[in-house]
Amino acid sequence: MAPGDQRQRHVHRGVDPKKITAETVRADFNDLLAVVHYTRAAHELGLWASEQALIDRFFPDHRTPLLEAGCGAGRVTLGLWKLGYRNLTAFDFAEELVDQARSLAIERRAAKIIFLHADATDLTTCHELKESSFGGALFMFNGLMQIPGRERRRGALRELHRACTPGAPLLFTTHDRDSTPTERAMWRLEALRWTRGEQDPRLVEFGDRYFQDEAGRTFMHLPDRREILDDLAATGWQHAFDAMRIEVAREHHAVREFSDECRFWAAHRG
Numbered sequence: 075m076a077p078g079d080q081r082q083r084h085v086h087r088g089v090d091p092k093k094i095t096a097e098t099v100r101a102d103f104n105d106l107l108a109v110v111h112y113t114r115a116a117h118e119l120g121l122w123a124s125e126q127a128l129i130d131r132f133f134p135d136h137r138t139p140l141l142e143a144g145c146g147a148g149r150v151t152l153g154l155w156k157l158g159y160r161n162l163t164a165f166d167f168a169e170e171l172v173d174q175a176r177s178l179a180i181e182r183r184a185a186k187i188i189f190l191h192a193d194a195t196d197l198t199t200c201h202e203l204k205e206s207s208f209g210g211a212l213f214m215f216n217g218l219m220q221i222p223g224r225e226r227r228r229g230a231l232r233e234l235h236r237a238c239t240p241g242a243p244l245l246f247t248t249h250d251r252d253s254t255p256t257e258r259a260m261w262r263l264e265a266l267r268w269t270r271g272e273q274d275p276r277l278v279e280f281g282d283r284y285f286q287d288e289a290g291r292t293f294m295h296l297p298d299r300r301e302i303l304d305d306l307a308a309t310g311w312q313h314a315f316d317a318m319r320i321e322v323a324r325e326h327h328a329v330r331e332f333s334d335e336c337r338f339w340a341a342h343r344g
């Protein structure tokens with residue numbers, strides 16, 4: 075997943091005039107290309123050095139009940155299990171990925187992990203997630219930013235807030251819209267397209283991208299820092315930390331191939 079990557083090509087405008095919805099994103103993650111990509115990452119890549127450093131820092135107690143949103147094929151949750159966390163619940167709205175995560179958990183003798191099929195923007199449909207019982211939550215590798223529409227992203231933050239106990243940490247990542255001069259120049263052009271009404275008609279908001287790469291079709295919203303600070307404040311989360319990945323840890327080549335630079339965020343449930 076690399077929004078600034080030149081290998082990516084935009085999905086052509088005009089092919090499908092409908093706006094991108096949660097259903098579009100779910101179908102893209104259930105697609106074979108994405109399933110193979112994320113399953114391989116769960117089997118072979120595991121936790122990044124930066125993820126592990128921040129998990130150690132914000133979730134020091136291995137007995138705390140943790141909730142992973144957008145778990146995909148289980149890369150992060152199985153990584154948490156390997157570190158010794160034993161009270162783990164993870165969910166994703168792409169059934170194919172949840173099936174892969176369950177199967178990997180059995181293979182790794184981690185069948186105690188609870189994997190659920192649920193949508194982050196409405197956890198009330200899942201009785202295991204109705205209570206405020208989690209001492210921490212994670213939404214890693216930009217999953218939150220793959221929810222189309224700012225109000226729906228705020229909805230997901232509110233749902234995680236409801237599922238967590240007071241003071242619980244939340245860890246997630248975003249891709250910055252303005253981290254390099256090239257990206258700033260690209261987004262200035264995109265802003266001009268929006269002013270003229272010439273943007274990809276399927277995009278929901280300025281900052282959205284819909285592209286295709288080795289992981290299949292990917293929708294992603296790229297925020298600026300202010301946007302996330304406002305969203306956290308509006309949904310009851312107190313900002314605790316944010317930094318670019320490179321400031322947190324030096325990553326192995328395989329991790330940099332899998333995901334380009336991103337920003338980590340941590341907040342506490344108010």
Ligand SMILES: C[S@@+](CC[C@H](N)C(=O)[O-])C[C@H]1O[C@@H](n2cnc3c(N)ncnc32)[C@H](O)[C@@H]1O
Pocket residue numbers: 075096099100103112115116143144145146147148149150165166167168171192193194195214215216217218220221
């Ligand atoms: C980039 S993938 C990351 C998967 C996994 N966490 C990893 O790091 O390999 C983002 C995940 O978020 C999930 N996701 C996106 N929107 C979601 C939503 N509204 N509810 C639940 N899961 C969602 C996708 O299905 C996908 O598995």
